[in-house]
Amino acid sequence: MFLDQSNPVPLHIQLKEILEKKIFDGEYQAKVPSEREFMEQFSVSRSTVREAINLLVREGVLEKKHGKGTFVSFKPIQDWLGSLSSTTETIRNMGMKPGAKLLDHGVIEPAPEIVEATGLETAYFIKRIRYADDIPIAIENQYYPVDIGTMLANYDIDKGTLYDLLEKKLGIHFADAKQNISGGCFQEADAEHLGITSDVCALMIHRMIYDQEGSLIEYQEGFYRSDMYSFSINLSRKNS
Secondary structure, eight states: OOOOTTSSSOHHHHHHHHHHHHHHTTSOSSBOOOHHHHHHHHTOOHHHHHHHHHHHHHTTSEEEETTTEEEEOOOOEEEETTSOOOHHHHHHHTTOOEEEEEEEEEEEOOOHHHHHHHOOSSEEEEEEEEEETTEEEEEEEEEEOHHHHHHHTTSOTTTSOHHHIIIIISOOOEEEEEEEEEEEEOOHHHHHHHTSOTTSEEEEEEEEEEETTSOEEEEEEEEEETTTEEEEOOOOOOOO
16 A cells, blocks of 8 residues: 555545554554654655544544554454344444444335335334444344334333343344345445445345244344454364
């Protein structure tokens, strides 16, 4: 990666984006190189380096420790396949503070593809922004049978953990889930909510959760920032 002197984007913004990508890719995991090292690596002035680093500090990606240097303070979220965990649990397990903001909810007639996937001609819809350490990372659309969604809406669906509300307040126990993961783009309005451009790639998750009788409890569409969310799975090769 290099800085393009002919690019109208200021050098400190270019440098900031390069450093941010290195952090999200895991190249920098603890202490980042010194200002002098960045100056030599990218052939830029100290002021350019400081401006780029200060932007990342203000965004919570880096933190300065007096007398010690500059350190990565952000950890990309990882979700382990094979276990049914809520977004709240995943974020908390990464040592980060989970959060949510309610955007919309109520009884709706879902789009044809939702009806086809769920069999729900009408559904209770909940749309939220999800946060990790106050950084917006995802848009989640959740569809419930109307009776379940109506009961759920009596509780704190703004910031509450919906899985906990379903299980602990409504007494609904999950038994099984099917999940599909693909790539795509954010809708313009959703990208705006996340403070990103609509050309940023999204990890799209479609998840169906069933109870012990095999009845559908929830259908979720999740649109996660691909630079801040990843999926990991442990694999083994068995000897035949």
